Amino acid sequence: MAFPAALHDHSACIHAALDAAEAECRRRGARLTDIRRIVLELVWESHRPVGAYALLESLGRLGRSAAPPTVYRALDFLLAHGLIHRVASRNGFIGCPHPGHAHGGQILLCAQCGMAAELDDPALDREIALSAARLGFSVSHQTIEVEGLCPTCRAQAGDTA
Ligand SMILES: [Zn+2]
Ligand SMILES: [Zn+2]
Numbered sequence: 001m002a003f004p005a006a007l008h009d010h011s012a013c014i015h016a017a018l019d020a021a022e023a024e025c026r027r028r029g030a031r032l033t034d035i036r037r038i039v040l041e042l043v044w045e046s047h048r049p050v051g052a053y054a055l056l057e058s059l060g061r062l063g064r065s066a067a068p069p070t071v072y073r074a075l076d077f078l079l080a081h082g083l084i085h086r087v088a089s090r091n092g093f094i095g096c097p098h099p100g101h102a103h104g105g106q107i108l109l110c111a112q113c114g115m116a117a118e119l120d121d122p123a124l125d126r127e128i129a130l131s132a133a134r135l136g137f138s139v140s141h142q143t144i145e146v147e148g149l150c151p152t153c154r155a156q157a158g159d160t161a
């Protein structure tokens, strides 16, 4: 998957993500209730990590004001089913474009525009599990956050390297 361009048809991203989420919930026998779906849609409003507080504000804007525990429960559900990833360094969440296989998330974060994208390279997961195993450590979950510049921001900075 390419890094999201600054300008692209984002409604296609949202549709694909919601379709993938529906399919994944069906497969797992989980229920994507109204509020869970709305929170997922709001997480997908952009490719930038969004925090719980901003989600509460967006819900209010939609006239769906919800109590914080409601939003936290919806986020817990989405995390548990791999439909979103937590981005610790941004204290927020991004939608996962390809749920359905176990992965913790290898997240590229642009320091300039804040866009995020997933690497999703299974070889990296394996390498980390192997290296950890050499230390007698068993990995249960891993999320890697990588800071840098996205292609758009690099082009703007005249960095063609
Ligand atoms: Zn998009
Ligand atoms: Zn993912």
Ligand SMILES: [Zn+2]
Residues within 6 Å of the ligand: 110, 111, 112, 113, 114, 115, 149, 150, 151, 152, 153, 154
């Ligand atoms: Zn950028």
